[in-house]
Amino acid sequence: MGITRAHRSNHARRLAWRATLGTGLVASVLTGGFASTSRAGPHIDAATATEAIASAPSSNERSAPKRRVDLETPTFSNPTRTTNRLFPISRLTQVIQLGHEADETLRHEITLLDETKFVRWNGQRVETLVSQFVAYADGRVVEIAVDFFAQADDGSVWYFGENVDNYVDGVIDNHDGTWRAGRDGPPGMIMPANPQVGDVYRPENIPGLVFEEVTVKRINQTVAGPRGPVRGAILVQERLQDGVLEDKVFAPGYGEFEASVPVEDELVTVAVAAPTDVLGHSEPRRLERLADTAAELFDDAASQRWSKLEATVGRMTATWDRYHRDVPPLLEGQMTDALDALQSAVDNRDRDELRQAVINVGHAVHDIDLQFESPDEIDEDRIDVWHQQLRLDRAAHDVASVAGDRAILGAIADRIGCDDD
Incomplete structure (x- = not known):
């Protein structure tokens, strides 16, 4: 790189x-x-x-x-x-x-x-x-x-x-x-x-x-x-x-x-x-749980069952609170901001805002994961998050953002040598 x-x-x-x-x-x-x-x-x-x-x-x-x-x-x-x-x-x-x-x-x-x-x-x-x-x-x-x-x-x-x-x-x-x-x-x-x-x-x-x-x-x-x-x-x-x-x-x-x-x-x-900041162990379970919950929350947002969604966000925040001390400062700040936006979306009862915040949490998790997994593995996960972004922008009929999403998917595919479909 x-x-x-x-x-x-x-x-x-x-x-x-x-x-x-x-x-x-x-x-x-x-x-x-x-x-x-x-x-x-x-x-x-x-x-x-x-x-x-x-x-x-x-x-x-x-x-x-x-x-x-x-x-x-x-x-x-x-x-x-x-x-x-x-x-x-x-x-x-x-x-x-x-x-x-x-x-x-x-x-x-x-x-x-x-x-x-x-x-x-x-x-x-x-x-x-x-x-x-x-x-x-x-x-x-x-x-x-x-x-x-x-x-x-x-x-x-x-x-x-x-x-x-x-x-x-x-x-x-x-x-x-x-x-x-x-x-x-x-x-x-x-x-x-x-x-x-x-x-x-x-x-x-x-x-x-x-x-x-x-x-x-x-x-x-x-x-x-x-x-x-x-x-x-x-x-x-x-x-x-x-x-x-x-x-x-x-x-x-x-x-x-x-x-x-x-x-x-x-x-x-x-x-x-x-590899400068790579740690000699696998992804912590708390971080893995945070990533899995964020991926599920993107689809769960469609239900607009706000009490349940609020409880899920609360668990994610609690998981982060127990883990964040071991995270590099800029990555810690990025994740904290993403979770704050997630809570704000729930408070506002805004489904699309919630989905965008979930996407931002996904990016933040994968940046932290660079300490534990190879860049190719991380980029494969990033492709999933960018496909979520593509879905959200298509639904909003945001032509410029859809075009940009496709450009990023192509760039990541070039990095790992795969088809961006």
Whole structure:
């Protein structure tokens, strides 16, 4: 699964300036105001860190001259075996990122596909890893892309392009952002072998088509991961072709861990990653019970026997209350919100609202299940949930949403190599 590059196709979705950073908060981060947790470096809350790096230079930034580290021509002898700790593309099978852009909820699914692609560039035939990226806004598809990556012999990771489908109202609107190394220009370095403060590199470097320039701002940081502190992270700032600045955290075991665009109030963070966050046991019975009850509740909603439905929701909430303490924070919040919506639907005696909330519970359960089951197994379960969404949208005669549902079903089918029917 590739590592995402958040802010991928949002050039047409620019929002007004929404985020103003307080100087006291900046000073706290930049002067080490957060408690140090280890010799690995200061502990930084990821959201705070990425906001802060754009605001003022630290002493080590001022003393470190900027230098391009991507100017030598890379060679690729074993390009699909990645050993780069900060971009472990060949080892991560699926990543879920959650976040927001202003008032919209954001969700990214990044999945390593079981295939490689050869790209011809500079007289070489380079085998690349293939990663699928799917982006949602408020639960609806906005982008499906396929990315190509390879590791050079010096340990740096290079970006060989992407095929992008940007969606509006459930259908493909354009392919903005699509490019291919060799056909359109050179590949771009997406992660140096050993990044240092002041390093500058360009993951995309075809001005007029695609362009991103990254500057390393911090190294040797500790960030709050899904299951505890993650040491050895770096903080970078990325300048896009339109001049917008994007701040990112890359962390060992996760790759791109967080991305934020302060001027758009946009933030996405890794909620769970496989196999990094996989636990060594099977799905807990309470979680299995929650998933089974949610699946049954979707059909039971037709009865509109509200007293019975309310009792079922109460049992689901009680089950969650006994289990949630062991869940990564972003996934815990997602499930809690879904169950709150479920209770609200029962209170409102609204059948369709109840069914939508059940679907959201299903998605939340399957994200948590990524700690226990393979991405292929989880995606098979996600197909069932998206078929529920398709039924609900058909019943509402929502043509755009039906089209988007079908696009997502097709994307998941591509991931697991099955028919989406």
